Amino acid sequence: MSAPVLSVRKLTKLYADPSRPEAMSVGVRGVSLEVERGEVVGLIGESGCGKTTLGRCVVGLTRPDDGDIVVNDTVFTKLAGPQLRKFRKNVQVVFQKPETSLNPRMTVFAFVREAMRNFNTAKRGKERESMLELAELVGLRAEALDRYPHQLSGGERQRVAIMRSLACQPELIVLDEPTSALDVSVQAQVLQTLKDLQSRVGTSMLFISHDVAVVRYVCSRVLVMYLGTIVEEGPADIVLSRPAHPYTQALLAAAPRIKPREEAAPSLRGELVLSAVKPGECPVRARCPLAHGRCHAMPPVAQLPNGQKATCWLAADAANSHTNQEPLEKIQ
Amino acid sequence: MTSAIFKIDDLAIDSVRGGVRQRIVDGVSLWVAPGELYGLVGESGSGKSISMMAGVGLLGQGLEIASGTVAFSGTGHAAADQRRLRGNLARGVSLLFQNAKGALNPYMRIGRQVERALRRSRRDVDVKAELTELFRVVGLNYGDLGDKYPHQISGGQAQRLAMACALATNPRLLIADEPTTALDVTTEREMLRFLALICAEREMAIVLIAHNLSLVSEYCRRLSIMHAGQVVEAGSLASIFAQPLHPYTQGLIAAVPDVDEPREVVPLAGSVWGGPRNVARCRFSHRCALARPKCNAGRPPAIEREGRTVSCVLYEEVPA
Amino acid sequence: MNMHGDPTTMTLTRPAAPAVTTPAAATPTRWHRVYHGLFGGDLLGLLGLVLLAVLLGIALFGPMLVTHDPLLTTPKVLLPPSSEHWLGTDHFGRDVFSRTMTSLRTDFMVAGLGVSGAILLGAFIGLICGYYGGWFDDLVMRFVDIIQSFPLLLIAMVLILVIGPGVESIILVTMLINIPTYARLIRGEAMRKKTLEYIDAARCSGATESSIIFRHLMPNTLGPIVIQGSLNLAAAVSNVAALSFLGVGIRPPVPDLGVMVAEGTNYLAQGAWWMSVCPGLVLAATIFSLNLMGDWLEGRLDPRRQEM
Numbered sequence: 001m002s003a004p005v006l007s008v009r010k011l012t013k014l015y016a017d018p019s020r021p022e023a024m025s026v027g028v029r030g031v032s033l034e035v036e037r038g039e040v041v042g043l044i045g046e047s048g049c050g051k052t053t054l055g056r057c058v059v060g061l062t063r064p065d066d067g068d069i070v071v072n073d074t075v076f077t078k079l080a081g082p083q084l085r086k087f088r089k090n091v092q093v094v095f096q097k098p099e100t101s102l103n104p105r106m107t108v109f110a111f112v113r114e115a116m117r118n119f120n121t122a123k124r125g126k127e128r129e130s131m132l133e134l135a136e137l138v139g140l141r142a143e144a145l146d147r148y149p150h151q152l153s154g155g156e157r158q159r160v161a162i163m164r165s166l167a168c169q170p171e172l173i174v175l176d177e178p179t180s181a182l183d184v185s186v187q188a189q190v191l192q193t194l195k196d197l198q199s200r201v202g203t204s205m206l207f208i209s210h211d212v213a214v215v216r217y218v219c220s221r222v223l224v225m226y227l228g229t230i231v232e233e234g235p236a237d238i239v240l241s242r243p244a245h246p247y248t249q250a251l252l253a254a255a256p257r258i259k260p261r262e263e264a265a266p267s268l269r270g271e272l273v274l275s276a277v278k279p280g281e282c283p284v285r286a287r288c289p290l291a292h293g294r295c296h297a298m299p300p301v302a303q304l305p306n307g308q309k310a311t312c313w314l315a316a317d318a319a320n321s322h323t324n325q326e327p328l329e330k331i332q
Numbered sequence: 333m334t335s336a337i338f339k340i341d342d343l344a345i346d347s348v349r350g351g352v353r354q355r356i357v358d359g360v361s362l363w364v365a366p367g368e369l370y371g372l373v374g375e376s377g378s379g380k381s382i383s384m385m386a387g388v389g390l391l392g393q394g395l396e397i398a399s400g401t402v403a404f405s406g407t408g409h410a411a412a413d414q415r416r417l418r419g420n421l422a423r424g425v426s427l428l429f430q431n432a433k434g435a436l437n438p439y440m441r442i443g444r445q446v447e448r449a450l451r452r453s454r455r456d457v458d459v460k461a462e463l464t465e466l467f468r469v470v471g472l473n474y475g476d477l478g479d480k481y482p483h484q485i486s487g488g489q490a491q492r493l494a495m496a497c498a499l500a501t502n503p504r505l506l507i508a509d510e511p512t513t514a515l516d517v518t519t520e521r522e523m524l525r526f527l528a529l530i531c532a533e534r535e536m537a538i539v540l541i542a543h544n545l546s547l548v549s550e551y552c553r554r555l556s557i558m559h560a561g562q563v564v565e566a567g568s569l570a571s572i573f574a575q576p577l578h579p580y581t582q583g584l585i586a587a588v589p590d591v592d593e594p595r596e597v598v599p600l601a602g603s604v605w606g607g608p609r610n611v612a613r614c615r616f617s618h619r620c621a622l623a624r625p626k627c628n629a630g631r632p633p634a635i636e637r638e639g640r641t642v643s644c645v646l647y648e649e650v651p652a
Numbered sequence: 653m654n655m656h657g658d659p660t661t662m663t664l665t666r667p668a669a670p671a672v673t674t675p676a677a678a679t680p681t682r683w684h685r686v687y688h689g690l691f692g693g694d695l696l697g698l699l700g701l702v703l704l705a706v707l708l709g710i711a712l713f714g715p716m717l718v719t720h721d722p723l724l725t726t727p728k729v730l731l732p733p734s735s736e737h738w739l740g741t742d743h744f745g746r747d748v749f750s751r752t753m754t755s756l757r758t759d760f761m762v763a764g765l766g767v768s769g770a771i772l773l774g775a776f777i778g779l780i781c782g783y784y785g786g787w788f789d790d791l792v793m794r795f796v797d798i799i800q801s802f803p804l805l806l807i808a809m810v811l812i813l814v815i816g817p818g819v820e821s822i823i824l825v826t827m828l829i830n831i832p833t834y835a836r837l838i839r840g841e842a843m844r845k846k847t848l849e850y851i852d853a854a855r856c857s858g859a860t861e862s863s864i865i866f867r868h869l870m871p872n873t874l875g876p877i878v879i880q881g882s883l884n885l886a887a888a889v890s891n892v893a894a895l896s897f898l899g900v901g902i903r904p905p906v907p908d909l910g911v912m913v914a915e916g917t918n919y920l921a922q923g924a925w926w927m928s929v930c931p932g933l934v935l936a937a938t939i940f941s942l943n944l945m946g947d948w949l950e951g952r953l954d955p956r957r958q959e960m
Contacts, residue, residue, distance in 0.1 A: 046516040047487075061852050088858050095849040103850040105871040111850075118858030153603060164853060183375040184544050188587035188599035210517060217589035217597060237594065254521040255591045256546030258573060268518050271488045 003073060005171050005204045006035040006058065006091075011067035013053050014228075017274075024277045028054045029228035030067070035172060038202045040194075042219030042236060044212060044251065048272055050228040051208045055176045058206065059093040060084065072171055089119040092165035096177035098157035102149040108160050109145045115167045122167075134163045137200070139193050155186035159193060166203070174206045179214060187214070194218055212255045216240045224248045227272070227283035234308030244302070244310035244318070246290050266290075282312070290314060336363035336403070337537045338505050340387050343400030343411050345379070354609040355398065357383050358561045359631060366504065367535040369528055371548030371555030371569070377604055379561040380541050384507050386411060388425050389418030405504060422453070426503035430510040432490040436482040443478030446496050453501035462500075470496045471526070488519040492526075499530070506538045513543070524551055545584060549573065557581055560604055560615035562632070567640025577642040580616045614645070622646060694951060700944020707938055711757040718750035722907050730924045740926035742912070743919055752931050755907035756938070762819060762902070763888035766826025770884075771877060773827070774834025779873065781835070782842025783865050793839070800832040804891060808900050822901050826888050837880055841873035879950045886942035893935055909935045 014027035028050040035041045045051045056062040058069055060076060069076040071090050079087050095101040103111055112131055116122040122130040132142055138159045149157055158178055165173045175194075179187040195218065197203050209215050215222055216236055223233040224247065232245040243249045250268045253261070268287040276286040278296075285295040294313045302315040345357035357379040364370045374380040385391060387402050391414050400411035405424065409416045421427075429435050437445055443463065450462055467474035470492040482490060491511060498506055508527065512520040524540075528551040531538045542548050548555050549569065556566035557580070565578040576582045586598040602619030609615075617627035624645070632643040710717065719738070726745030733740045739748040777796070781789040799807075808825045815821045845851070846869060854868045893910030895901030902908040909931045916928030 046518065059856060061855065085858055085860065088856050091856075093852070093856055095853070097849060101849040101853060103854070103868055103872070106868075111853075114854070114859060115857035155603070161853070164857065168857065184584060185375060185587050185600040186603070188589075188597050191589070191597055192599050212517075213589040213591040216591060216594060240591070250518060252591065254518045256517075256520075256544065256549070257591060258546050258549050258585060258588065260550045261592075267521070271486055271519060273486075 002037060004034040005037045005039075005072060006033075006206065007068075007070040008033045008054075008058065009068045009070065011054065011057055011064050011069065013050075013057055013062060013064040013066075015053075024227070024274045024279060026050060026053075026274070027228050028057065028064070031225075031228070031230055033223055033230065033233070035204055035206055037204055038198075039221060040198055040205045040207055040219045042215035042222040043206060043208045043225060044210065044215050044222060045225035046210055046251075046272070048227070049225040051225050052176055054225070055093070055174045055206065055208050058172075059091050059174050060088055061093070086119075089121075089168050090171040092168050092170040092173045094158070094161045094165055094173060094175040094178045097181050098154040098161070099181075101161045102157055104149050107146055107148055108152075108163075112160070112164045112167050115164055119168050121169045131163075131167070134166055137166070137197065138163050139189070139196075153186070154182050155189055158182065158190050162190075162193065162197075166197075166201075170203075172204045172206065174208070176208045177210070178207075180209065180211065191218060212240060212251055224251070227277065229283060229311065231284065231312070232308070232310040234304070235306060238306055238308050244304055244308060244315040245284075245312045246288050246314075247284050248310075335365065337366045337405055338387070338539070339363040339403040339408070340383070340411075341401045341403075343383055343386060343402070344398040345382060345386055345391070346396045346398045347394060348396055349394040352608075356395075356561050356609060357386070358609075358612070358615070360400075360556075360558070360561075360563055361634075362556050362563070362566065364505070364537040364539055366537050367532055368554065369531045369538045369540060369552050371552035372539055372541045372558065373543070373545055373548055373555055374558035375543055375604075377560065378558040380558050381509050383558075384509065384539060384541060386414070387417065388421060388427070388507060389414045389416070422501075424501070424504040426498035426501055426506045428494055428498050428506060428508040428511045430513050432494040432511075432514070433482055433487065435494050436490060438482050441479050441481060442485065442493055443474065446493065446500055449497040449500040466496045466500055469499065469530070472496070488515055488523070491515060491519075491523060495526070504536060506536055507541070508538060509541045510543060511540075512547070520547075527551070544588065545573075546588065557584070561609070562615055563634075563641075563643060564616065565640055565642045571639035575638065577637060577640070577647065578616075578644050579620045579622055579646075614643075694948055696944055697948025697951070700941045700948055703937060703941035704945055707756065707934075707941060708760070710753055711760045714753040714757045718747070718753050720747035720750045722746060722750040722754045723905055730919065730922070730927075732924075733926055739930045740924070742915065742927050743924075748912070748926055748930055751907040751912060752909070752934055755909050755912065755931065756934060758819070758902065758906065758908055759889050759892055759910075759935075759938070762822050762892050763826060763885055766823045766892075767830055767881060767884050767888050769823070769827035770830030771834050771881060774831040775838045775870075775874070775877065777831070778835040778838030778840075779842050779865060779870055782839035782873075783846055783869060785843070789839075793835075796832045796835050799828060804829055805895070805898070805900065808895050812900060817900075817903055819902060819906070822892055822895065825895070826892065829891070830884055830888065833880065833884065834877065837876050838873050841876060842869060845869060845872050879946055882942055882949060883946035886939045886946065889935070889942070890939050 009032050010030045011028050011032070012030050014025045014029070016025040026048050031054060033041070043051050043054065053062060057064045064077060067077070074087065076087065076091070109128070109131065113127050116127050116130065131145060135142060135145060140156060140159045140163060144152060144156055144160070152160065179190050182190060191214065198205070207215060207219050219236045221234065222236040222239050223230050224239070224245065225231065226247050232239055232243060232248045239248060240252060243252055246266060247268065249266045253266055266289055269289065270287055273286070277283055280298060282295045282299050285291045288295070299311050299313045300316055302310050302312065302319040304310065304315065304319050340363070341361050343357060343360045344355060347354045347356045360379070360383045362370070362372070372380050372384065382392070382395065386397060391397065397412040397414070401408050402411050402417055404420050411417070436442065446466060447459060447463055450457070450459060450466070463478070464474045467477070472489060472492055477485060477489070485493070512523050515523060524547070527538055527540065530536065540548060540552060552569055554567060555569050555572070556563050557578070558564065559580050564580045565572055565576070572581065576585055583598070583600040587600055589597050600619060601621070605615055605618055612631045613628040614632040617623040620627070626645045632645055633648060634641045634643045635647045637647055724746060726741070728741055728745045729743055731737055731741045737747050737749065739752065742748055742751070777792060781792050807828060811825050811828070812821050815824065851864060851868055854864050859868065892901055893908070893913070896908045896910030897914040899914070902911060912931040913928050913935070916924070916931070919927055
């Protein structure tokens with residue numbers, strides 16, 4: 001089996017609040033993950049969980065405090081200067097907000113051509129041809145190439161962002177909430193484009209989102225993040241239909257649905273309050289409806305069947321007892 | 333129909349920017365009863381916010397009312413009389429916006445802000461007691477948070493605070509304009525649950541403006557769906573979801589990925605009409621697979637069918 | 653008969669793009685469109701533009717429009733306005749009208765060059781400081797603060813002492829005085845915009861640092877310059893006139909509106925009002941039209957109206 005396209009090893013990047021140095025900080029804490037070639041991996045979490053920081057570190061826009069990012073056997077984090085600049089070709093990004101992801105004073109053509117020129121992904125003079133092919137691939141009309149961003153709709157701008165990424169011929173594309181700022185009907189179009197891309201070109205993607213439904217639709221494997229750590233991971237249809245971690249269960253229950261669920265939904269108490277979380281304990285403990293004594297210590301990573309993993313004492317119990325059922329009763 | 337506390341009839345609004353007149357809201361009608369949580373759903377540009385703002389007298393610059401009447405608490409006025417309608421804001425109408433932190437004064441302690449809202453409307457109350465109660469109702473602690481400034485509280489708390497300000501005047505009608513868009517999913521759910529609760533408890537009417545159908549599905553019994561300034565389908569939520577009739581509603585439901593059952597997502601074709609908007613026609617027809625010449629002949633008729641009103645020529649011929 | 657299929661039982665497949673039907677629309681007259689579209693219906697802005705165009709035209713073609721030699725002294729001193737001398741003559745018998753025409757050009761040139769120089773240098777300083785921040789930003793901004801804290805007259809006099817009087821010195825003074833404005837303005841824009849996603853996207857596209865600063869960031873920070881510049885120009889014209897009035901600026905016999913007003917004040921008591929009032933009115937009109945232009949531009953280029 002070939003090496004994974006992306007391998008993140010114990011990545012840490014913390015933003016401490018200078019006025020309260022003893023409190024927990026937001027960011028990424030020792031996260032490890034892998035993306036295989038051709039895979040679309042989802043990263044789910046709410047605001048403040050560190051998923052955007054993780055995405056930025058992976059793309060090389062933020063320098064991590066500790067840990068490594070390995071892309072195709074090259075340790076990305078150790079590069080600097082012109083080496084770093086040239087290596088950027090391999091990891092590209094699509095941002096959330098269509099309004100600010102394109103340069104308002106450049107036409108689409110000029111904006112994307114820069115990437116092609118810097119990374120030599122198209123022959124001189126043949127740039128327009130290559131770009132027209134890419135436009136067709138992402139479902140963008142040919143006239144859009146000579147337009148300015150303010151003349152395009154939100155959905156079109158996101159497609160341009162995707163096109164720019166593809167123009168670099170990268171190994172991996174990181175998408176940070178690419179459809180969250182779009183209308184429902186436009187979101188569907190962009191999601192369809194991403195699915196098409198996956199099947200036609202086989203692009204590897206790291207899809208970051210807070211929208212569970214969208215992640216389930218696009219991704220084959222999923223990781224759930226809370227306060228900088230991965231609390232659950234596994235195949236998307238397993239994690240998102242039979243979640244083992246209480247946080248994932250709460251997220252799933254809270255997701256808006258056309259047909260509401262009948263069963264009582266587990267939910268988290270209150271909001272994320274950093275000062276309520278002590279270092280060394282399970283980060284969800286303060287809000288978890290199933291919290292008990294053991295939760296004051298960081299839980300181990302429980303290995304459940306079918307590649308599902310959860311960082312929870314209760315899941316560890318389930319794994320140890322060799323059954324497939326997640327315990328739902330409160331333990332006091 | 334039960335006595336409505338808020339009723340809008342045939343509201344039409346024109347934009348007069350740049351010397352060109354465009355009809356941006358084309359014939360919106362709805363009514364809300366006390367104790368009802370009413371959903372108003374539409375994507376961006378559907379005119380849902382503008383319609384509601386016009387209904388409370390807060391029509392923006394460069395916009396003009398072309399027709400329509402608004403009735404609140406039995407008294408009706410022409411929609412064009414924005415000044416009169418604005419007066420309702422002091423008499424039982426409250427607003428809740430999307431950007432809660434933006435709606436709060438950054439230089440004033442939050443306890444004081446709610447207090448001012450309270451004092452303005454009710455003169456003879458025990459302020460301290462009322463404040464503590466208001467905070468408690470929205471799930472905050474006045475003792476802990478009363479002295480804080482807006483930047484010191486979280487987004488969810490700020491939204492609850494905005495809620496407290498809105499409730500301070502003891503409103504009969506609350507217009508909530510996408511109050512949960514900026515919140516996390518878990519906080520959003522709590523907020524919606526809370527809105528449904530006080531709606532029933534206080535016999536208050538709430539118009540919940542939302543940009544996707546799933547948000548309103550659990551809490552609203554009746555809703556209106558808008559597209560490009562026109563109401564396409566309105567009425568009982570149960571009937572609409574059981575069998576969506578308007579092609580736009582069908583398309584909207586098919587375009588959202590399902591959390592529980594993976595299925596194909598079918599995007600709506602085309603995009604919102606970007607051309608001139610001064611001709612009466614169905615504004616969905618240009619992207620509708622079932623379009624026919626009659627769609628462009630005039631504003632689509634509103635037809636009563638199976639517990640809801642659908643504005644589509646397709647349902648004209650088939651007998652009820 | 654329903655020929656297009658019953659919508660309630662139709663299965664939803666991805667529909668083919670339907671034909672777009674374009675409804676007929678009324679077209680407003682061309683003038684109406686230009687007035688509302690280009691000018692935003694702003695009457696004052698239009699007035700300012702027209703006035704400025706007239707004044708600029710005079711400045712451009714000034715020397716060709718004169719009726720007499722502006723520098724020629726004649727014995728016909730202090731004549732009131734007449735058909736021969738439209739604005740009268742001054743204390744040296746020079747035609748006030750011709751002097752006004754030529755001095756308008758001088759003033760525009762001095763103010764224009766001074767402000768342009770300030771924009772170029774100030775924007776560059778602001779861009780680099782805003783983008784890099786840190787100690788460099790702190791240091792350079794302190795120098796800018798120092799310049800800004802000195803009064804105009806003091807700087808002018810010091811510079812004149814050092815370089816000597818003349819048109820060049822005044823241009824330099826104008827430039828120096830206005831650099832802090834643009835440095836701060838562009839620095840603020842740069843700081844606001846350097847964290848935007850398209851800058852990150854450029855970085856990911858492999859752009860070098862200098863490419864990011866000058867090709868991507870700079871064009872997006874220059875917006876406020878147009879408004880600030882036109883308002884600044886008004887102030888600069890006023891400043892040049894003031895300095896000349898005080899004797900520190902453009903020296904006679906080069907005609908300048910400020911100088912003319914100054915010289916004329918000596919003769920106001922004698923009733924020769926045209927010597928001060930006429931150039932004074934032209935000066936006022938210039939500043940007024942530039943201000944109107946600035947306000948109009950601000951209304952048009954408001955980012956809430958358009959894209960960034």
